[in-house]
Amino acid sequence: MTIDAADLDYRCINEEIRKVDGKCIITSCLGQRFIASGMSNIDIEIEGIPGNALGSYLNGGTITVHGNAQDAVGDTMNDGKIVVHGNIGDAAGYAMRGGRIYIKGDAGYRAGIHMKEYQEKVPLMIIGGSAGSFLGEYQSGGVIIVLNLNSRRQKSVGFFPCTGMHGGKVFLRSRCEDVVFPPQVIRRSATDEDRNELRSYLEEYCDLFSLDLEEILFSEFTVVTPDSKNPYRRMYVAN
Amino acid sequence: MSKGVHYRMGKLCDNGRLFVFMKDALMKREGEVRIPSGCAIAAVISRKKENIPGSLIIKAMGPMHDRSNGLGGGFAGYGIYPEYKDFYAMHLFFDNRDSRKACEVFIKEYFEIVKSEVIPTRKIPSITDEPIIWRYFLHPLMSMMLSLQLDEKSFVARAVMKINTELDGAYVFSSGKNMGTFKAVGYPEDVGLFYRLEEYEGYSWTAHGRYPTNTPGWWGGAHPFSLLDYSVVHNGEISSYDANRRFIEMYGYKCNLQTDTEVITYILDYLIRVKGLTLNEAANVIAAPFWSTINGEKDRRESEIHAYLRKTFPSLLITGPFSIVLGFEGGIMALNDRLKLRSMVVGEMRDRVYIASEEASIRAMDDSAKEIWAPAGGQPVIVRVEDERA
Numbered sequence: 001m002t003i004d005a006a007d008l009d010y011r012c013i014n015e016e017i018r019k020v021d022g023k024c025i026i027t028s029c030l031g032q033r034f035i036a037s038g039m040s041n042i043d044i045e046i047e048g049i050p051g052n053a054l055g056s057y058l059n060g061g062t063i064t065v066h067g068n069a070q071d072a073v074g075d076t077m078n079d080g081k082i083v084v085h086g087n088i089g090d091a092a093g094y095a096m097r098g099g100r101i102y103i104k105g106d107a108g109y110r111a112g113i114h115m116k117e118y119q120e121k122v123p124l125m126i127i128g129g130s131a132g133s134f135l136g137e138y139q140s141g142g143v144i145i146v147l148n149l150n151s152r153r154q155k156s157v158g159f160f161p162c163t164g165m166h167g168g169k170v171f172l173r174s175r176c177e178d179v180v181f182p183p184q185v186i187r188r189s190a191t192d193e194d195r196n197e198l199r200s201y202l203e204e205y206c207d208l209f210s211l212d213l214e215e216i217l218f219s220e221f222t223v224v225t226p227d228s229k230n231p232y233r234r235m236y237v238a239n
Numbered sequence: 240m241s242k243g244v245h246y247r248m249g250k251l252c253d254n255g256r257l258f259v260f261m262k263d264a265l266m267k268r269e270g271e272v273r274i275p276s277g278c279a280i281a282a283v284i285s286r287k288k289e290n291i292p293g294s295l296i297i298k299a300m301g302p303m304h305d306r307s308n309g310l311g312g313g314f315a316g317y318g319i320y321p322e323y324k325d326f327y328a329m330h331l332f333f334d335n336r337d338s339r340k341a342c343e344v345f346i347k348e349y350f351e352i353v354k355s356e357v358i359p360t361r362k363i364p365s366i367t368d369e370p371i372i373w374r375y376f377l378h379p380l381m382s383m384m385l386s387l388q389l390d391e392k393s394f395v396a397r398a399v400m401k402i403n404t405e406l407d408g409a410y411v412f413s414s415g416k417n418m419g420t421f422k423a424v425g426y427p428e429d430v431g432l433f434y435r436l437e438e439y440e441g442y443s444w445t446a447h448g449r450y451p452t453n454t455p456g457w458w459g460g461a462h463p464f465s466l467l468d469y470s471v472v473h474n475g476e477i478s479s480y481d482a483n484r485r486f487i488e489m490y491g492y493k494c495n496l497q498t499d500t501e502v503i504t505y506i507l508d509y510l511i512r513v514k515g516l517t518l519n520e521a522a523n524v525i526a527a528p529f530w531s532t533i534n535g536e537k538d539r540r541e542s543e544i545h546a547y548l549r550k551t552f553p554s555l556l557i558t559g560p561f562s563i564v565l566g567f568e569g570g571i572m573a574l575n576d577r578l579k580l581r582s583m584v585v586g587e588m589r590d591r592v593y594i595a596s597e598e599a600s601i602r603a604m605d606d607s608a609k610e611i612w613a614p615a616g617g618q619p620v621i622v623r624v625e626d627e628r629a
Contacts, residue, residue, distance in 0.1 A: 030599045030602060031302030031303065031598075031600065031602075031603075032302075033305060048602075049598050049602050051302070051599060068598055068611060070582070070597055071582050071597075087613075089582055089598075089613065090579065090582050090613075108579075109616070132613070133578075133579065133615065133616065134578075152612065158615065159529075180531075180535065
């Protein structure tokens with residue numbers, strides 16, 4: 001089933017998606033927001049540029065974007081998978097509480113802001129390129145991986161990564177020598193155990209984007225977790 | 240948007256001085272009330288100074304429709320008045336015939352009126368309650384300039400401030416050479432249609448769709464805000480408004496409308512025209528890097544310049560979310576706040592550069608645009624037409 005989005009607003013697109021049982025291709029998408037918001041059991045492919053809050057509150061199924069995506073992809077998503085074959089805008093996976101977001105290219109500012117987890121619900125975000133500033137801001141759970149492959153940016157991550165982080169885990173495929181982390185987090189090199197954990201996250205991703213898993217795993221990774229011995233006392237610094 | 244929705248939105252406002260409901264606020268004018276914006280911005284420029292029809296920039300606003308709420312839209316075009324390029328093109332809103340007559344008496348004291356006319360508009364159901372809209376092509380009177388001891392641009396800027404502050408029912412919303420701002424209450428696509436923008440051609444255009452949160456939404460309060468050839472479209476809400484306003488009003492600027500974009504326009508005019516800063520330096524004043532970033536800069540000279548600019552103009556640091564496009568004669572500059580609390584992307588195709596709040600907007604202008612990228616917070620993107628550098 002194909003939905004030509006050229007003359008449809010987001011409400012019409014979502015109504016069409018709900019009617020489809022099985023795979024659905026949306027063509028000529030241009031900035032319509034909230035696509036597949038709150039839906040489950042969907043299998044959507046998007047050609048064109050989906051608008052903000054793509055797959056917000058997503059509760060299951062798969063969304064594949066053949067190009068770039070805009071801001072707040074997977075806002076508060078609960079389950080399912082969003083695959084972006086390009087770059088992604090700001091605040092991807094905002095307050096995400098489950099599911100997976102796989103990005104082939106770069107992520108904008110604040111990827112994974114306020115990601116959280118509870119019991120078996122552990123969200124995962126993998127960024128193939130680099131991440132902008134404030135990666136994992138206020139992260140309280142879940143896993144964020146930055147692979148730093150083929151990015152147009154010089155650094156794997158921008159300024160102020162993991163600010164306010166108090167849960168979850170961030171993996172950066174870099175030594176992060178020139179990256180300044182806040183004092184309330186611990187950074188260390190990945191151990192064998194970490195690599196095994198990484199392998200389990202990366203298998204599906206490498207499969208999707210035809211990447212060599214072993215080659216990626218062979219690199220240096222930095223792992224960032226909150227430092228429970230140094231809790232937040234004064235959150236906001238003088239600017 | 241219905242009045243009911245406004246009513247629900249509103250408790251609101253101001254830094255503690257005024258508490259009114261949006262329902263009442265809607266009946267007020269800009270400057271009379273401040274209500275605590277989402278917005279949409281877009282721009283296009285041809286580096287080779289080729290003519291771009293106004294219809295293209297209207298297209299850019301289509302996919303971003305939901306970012307505005309119909310309470311303001313506007314455009315600025317550069318290179319649109321080639322026949323009158325040596326004269327200041329003043330666009331004015333008047334409440335009534337009397338305010339126009341009174342204003343013309345004032346204008347004649349300071350300028351020679353080369354041409355005056357009603358700005359052509361189109362009656363459309365979505366744009367209502369329009370003021371009287373005129374444009375004047377003006378030449379400053381040398382005798383007045385000499386007696387006031389002002390250079391030409393300062394003279395024109397002062398006249399604009401005087402009209403906007405002292406003359407009731409008259410408001411200058413555009414005052415540059417070979418450029419013009421067109422704005423109204425309505426959705427930007429409708430505003431473009433209203434002003435018949437398809438009949439204009441220019442080498443660069445900026446556009447704005449407004450979702451006012453601090454002020455009730457009056458024609459004068461729509462973006463772009465302009466002074467001389469500077470125009471600013473802005474998405475965001477700056478939290479340093481009062482600090483910035485207090486500083487800039489010491490230098491002869493009058494912030495009449497309580498909207499944050501007005502103060503940004505005056506700050507940029509002050510820094511670039513009056514103080515002679517480069518665009519890059521001005522960007523480093525208003526979106527100065529954090530001290531921790533400045534101290535960590537490897538390039539020592541760069542670090543010193545950033546520190547110098549922060550220390551020299553501390554009151555002109557703009558905090559809070561913003562993404563802006565500054566239009567000026569021969570170019571544009573796009574800039575995000577240093578925390579990048581608003582989105583903005585840039586794309587290119589041949590000699591054209593596109594800037595917008597959303598990639599979809601760029602695609603609407605040019606589906607083949609390449610190299611879509613998002614500038615970092617505080618990183619200015621400056622594009623000039625080619626012969627300006629020569």
